[in-house]
Amino acid sequence: MCRAAFLLAVLVLIRPVVEALDNGLALKPTMGWLHWERFMCNLDCDTDPNNCISERLYMQMADVMVKEGWKDAGYVYVCIDDCWPSHQRDAQGRLQADPKRFPGGIKKLADYVHSKGLKLGIYADVGKNTCAGYPGSLGYYETDAQTFADWDVDLLKFDGCFMDWTLLGEGYVNMSKALNKTGKSILYSCEWPLYEWPFNQPNYTAIRETCNHWRNFADVYDSWSSIKSILDWTAAHQDVIVPSAGPGGWNDPDMLVIGNFGLSHDQQESQMALWTIMAAPLLMSNDLRDICPRSKELLQNRHIIAISQDPLGKQGYRTAKVDSFEVWERLLSNNRMAVAVLNRQEIGGARGFFISVFPSWKMCDPQCNVTQILPQYKEMGVQTLHNKVKVSVNPSGTTLLTITPIRSGLKRPHKLHWQDTIIKHKHATVL
Numbered sequence: 001m002c003r004a005a006f007l008l009a010v011l012v013l014i015r016p017v018v019e020a021l022d023n024g025l026a027l028k029p030t031m032g033w034l035h036w037e038r039f040m041c042n043l044d045c046d047t048d049p050n051n052c053i054s055e056r057l058y059m060q061m062a063d064v065m066v067k068e069g070w071k072d073a074g075y076v077y078v079c080i081d082d083c084w085p086s087h088q089r090d091a092q093g094r095l096q097a098d099p100k101r102f103p104g105g106i107k108k109l110a111d112y113v114h115s116k117g118l119k120l121g122i123y124a125d126v127g128k129n130t131c132a133g134y135p136g137s138l139g140y141y142e143t144d145a146q147t148f149a150d151w152d153v154d155l156l157k158f159d160g161c162f163m164d165w166t167l168l169g170e171g172y173v174n175m176s177k178a179l180n181k182t183g184k185s186i187l188y189s190c191e192w193p194l195y196e197w198p199f200n201q202p203n204y205t206a207i208r209e210t211c212n213h214w215r216n217f218a219d220v221y222d223s224w225s226s227i228k229s230i231l232d233w234t235a236a237h238q239d240v241i242v243p244s245a246g247p248g249g250w251n252d253p254d255m256l257v258i259g260n261f262g263l264s265h266d267q268q269e270s271q272m273a274l275w276t277i278m279a280a281p282l283l284m285s286n287d288l289r290d291i292c293p294r295s296k297e298l299l300q301n302r303h304i305i306a307i308s309q310d311p312l313g314k315q316g317y318r319t320a321k322v323d324s325f326e327v328w329e330r331l332l333s334n335n336r337m338a339v340a341v342l343n344r345q346e347i348g349g350a351r352g353f354f355i356s357v358f359p360s361w362k363m364c365d366p367q368c369n370v371t372q373i374l375p376q377y378k379e380m381g382v383q384t385l386h387n388k389v390k391v392s393v394n395p396s397g398t399t400l401l402t403i404t405p406i407r408s409g410l411k412r413p414h415k416l417h418w419q420d421t422i423i424k425h426k427h428a429t430v431l
């Protein structure tokens with residue numbers, strides 16, 4: 001390939017498929033905390049005051065996020081999910097927080113969160129009601145957008161319950177415009193494709209123009225079977241969804257449930273590794289006031305977070321399934337690669353896997369530098385194309401590596417990963 005053609009290929013590759021929503025936000029996958037999976041719709045402030053959905057929960061979480069290194073690691077959004085509002089709008093038709101559980105109101109809570117150097121997220125719904133039956137925003141998009149802007153909220157999670165699916169797109173687009181019209185940049189997290197998939201293949205070009213991230217698939221639960229179902233769905237639809245991800249807009253496979261009850265430590269490492277490969281928003285749903293040190297260390301692992309936040313902003317995907325292993329890869333800046341090897345055999349002990357039989361190992365010609373990130377950090381040193389390199393992976397665990405090509409003199413351009421050629425053609429058809 002001549003140099004000009006190569007440069008063109010690179011330009012096509014690094015250019016996002018379609019324009020992202022232009023609000024200056026989510027240039028890297030969002031990081032923070034979201035209450036839903038762990039705290040759900042707990043309204044029992046009388047007997048369970050520390051865990052009910054109240055201003056106290058978010059203030060305590062914000063305090064811990066600053067004190068325990070979460071903010072420094074990059075987790076800055078503190079996000080409210082469903083069940084925060086009063087069942088009635090106020091006399092002007094505006095949403096209002098439940099007065100008993102949020103006596104100070106949302107503006108005061110936002111001020112508190114901002115005083116800690118963090119950001120506040122809120123929740124609403126594109127339809128007539130929220131999923132838990134609180135007032136929805138249908139017919140009130142401009143009012144609600146302005147209310148959230150007046151409260152100085154930084155992120156809106158916009159759910160899709162109680163909405164005629166044929167109006168979903170219109171509703172999500174109208175709210176996006178309403179948010180823009182407030183003049184305040186508010187990160188816009190959608191569930192448009194999740195609610196459209198049962199009827200129709202969603203238009204990801206339109207979704208990327210409208211939202212900063214978007215849920216595609218069912219809610220995450222605190223279980224390995226839930227994590228597996230999300231990975232399987234994502235791999236089965238990767239041709240459709242991966243090209244739409246990039247700076248400004250991301251596929252959202254839902255919350256990290258690391259630090260809760262349902263996943264073994266190996267499975268927690270798998271969720272962290274695979275969510276990072278998927279360039280997913282890292283929104284934890286756990287109790288940061290009471291989390292085991294190993295889970296905390298995993299969530300704050302700076303090597304993993306560096307992969308998540310890689311400036312190239314390309315989503316990775318499953319590149320192979322072999323012998324009950326899955327290999328997932330993500331292209332990083334400077335032609336580096338992150339590789340996750342997931343052992344899906346849930347019987348027996350650790351099994352060995354030769355990463356050097358793998359297509360992307362071609363980048364080790366003439367040499368590459370391999371670093372294992374999970375399960376332990378380990379520099380595996382300089383390797384060549386013909387070295388046999390084996391990793392060991394526990395049942396339902398993942399080994400995460402980075403591979404950095406080392407070039408001698410740059411005589412010819414480094415050949416990009418074969419799978420990216422496929423993605424490039426996909427881009428070309430929608431460009």
Ligand SMILES: *[C@@H]1O[C@H](CO)[C@@H](O)[C@H](O)[C@H]1NC(C)=O
Nearest residue numbers: 022023179180183184185186
């Ligand atoms: C509103 O949209 C315009 C055009 O896309 C963009 O330039 C501007 O930054 C947006 N403003 C906000 C607050 O998102």
Ligand SMILES: *[C@@H]1O[C@H](CO)[C@@H](O)[C@H](O)[C@H]1NC(C)=O
Nearest residue numbers: 138139141167168170171174
């Ligand atoms: C979206 O906005 C358009 C233009 O104002 C309006 O005609 C349409 O009814 C709105 N759709 C929804 C679902 O709000």
Ligand SMILES: *[C@@H]1O[C@H](CO)[C@@H](O)[C@H](O)[C@H]1NC(C)=O
Nearest residue numbers: 018202203204205206207209
């Ligand atoms: C998808 O949305 C884009 C942008 O809004 C639009 O230009 C395109 O025509 C839509 N594609 C289909 C198949 O509806």
Ligand SMILES: *[C@@H]1O[C@H](CO)[C@@H](O)[C@H](O)[C@H]1NC(C)=O
Nearest residue numbers: 369370371379381382404406
């Ligand atoms: C390989 O990568 C590790 C980790 O980033 C680094 O410490 C080491 O210096 C690198 N070695 C070479 C030869 O580039």
